[in-house]
Amino acid sequence: MMLVVQLLKGAAKHAGSRPQCSVERLFTAARGISSSSRQSSASGRSQCSACTDTDLPKVLITGGLGQLGVGLAKMLRRRIGKNNVILSDIRKPPNHVYHNGPFIFSDILDYKNLREIVVNNNISWLVHYSAVLSAVGENNVALAKEVNITGLHNILDIATEHGLRVFVPSTIGAFGPSSPRDPTPELCVQRPRTIYGVSKVHAELMGEYYHHRYGLDFRCLRYPGIISADSQPGGGTTDYAVQIFHAAVKTGQFECNLRGDTRLPMMYIDDCLRATLEFLEAPAETLINRTYNINAMSFTPHDLTQEIQKFLPDLKVTYNVDPVRQAIADGWPMALEDSAARRDWGWKHEYDLPELVQTMVTHITMGNQVAQAY
DSSP states (O other): HHHHHHHHHHHHHHTTSOOOOOHHHHHHHHOOGGGGGEEOOOOOOOEEEEEOGGSSOEEETTTTTSSHHHHHHHHHHHHHHHHGEEEEEOOOHHHHHHSSSEEEOOOOOHHHHHHHHHHHTTTOEEEEEOOOOHHHHHHHHHHHHHIIIIIHHHHHHHHHHTOOOEEOOGGGGGTTSSSSSSSBHHHHHHHHHHHHHHHHHHHHHHHHHHHHHHHOEEEEEEEEEEEEESSSOSOOGGGGGHHHHHHHHTTTEEEEETTTOOOOEEEEEEHHHHHHHHHHSGGGGGOOOEEEEEEOOEEEEHHHHHHHHTTTTTTEEEEEEOOOHHHHHTTTTTSBOOHHHHSSSSSOOOOOOOHHHHHHHHHHHHHHHHHHHO
């Protein structure tokens, strides 16, 4: 109990120091609404007194049941209204997701269905999270090609036809063994050696081509490994950095499938979602690039273990290296150089390793205690 109290106090202190995202930029980016039409409510949240639903973007999120979709939908719904954000996927959603806002079935490989969704719901922003991740993709290359490349083409064509703002995430996996690794600049040799990475380089280049050729408002961020307490890993090489927290709280033992000295760039999910929203909000004229690196922290499994042991000293970590995942990680950046994002649209991360660990341990510990109470 003392550990929980200590963690909660630290988390509250950190949360209290974090600035809230401004909704004003979102309204401005969406429809060019005059700042004079806005006023602050008694609760302190920025609102638009003259806005209706038709003034705000209508957002479709594909692959919405993955690690990031539900969180981004929740953030967007707080800012532009529940009914203006539609989650979609090919799986049945959990009840809490289904009842928290619009959800529809959408298969990105079905061009006609996807086009109907965009037209019938008057979509103006499309966030494309559907993808087969790195480790899974190496085990099913045909599926990765279909989802990550053919699905992307459908998204780009429909977005261009209907004048959408489209966001497609990229990844550290878009780089390869011949890329500079510490840090990795935005413009350099890429040449990845996984189908996931190849498909993401393809997405970056196709999106930028559509922007220059057809004027598509294409936006892309290269994400580090993303760490979240609320979602399960989806087959990525950086999954260990999520799994270790659950194992540390539940059993006190963890078997890591990467070497202890494997340094990779990572980011807490709150920073990732905020970066995505701020990037979507950014006025197009401020964006020098269409694809940006974003970075927060870099650490090894050994570094992460030592930090977790400050809260859970009995944690024991062993290593059973997966040669496929290790080979992938060895070709990835150790850190991403992200000065362009910080310069052009004001990106700034808030979580370093100590804050990440404290927050993750708090969330998982409290979540387990609530589950046991029922």
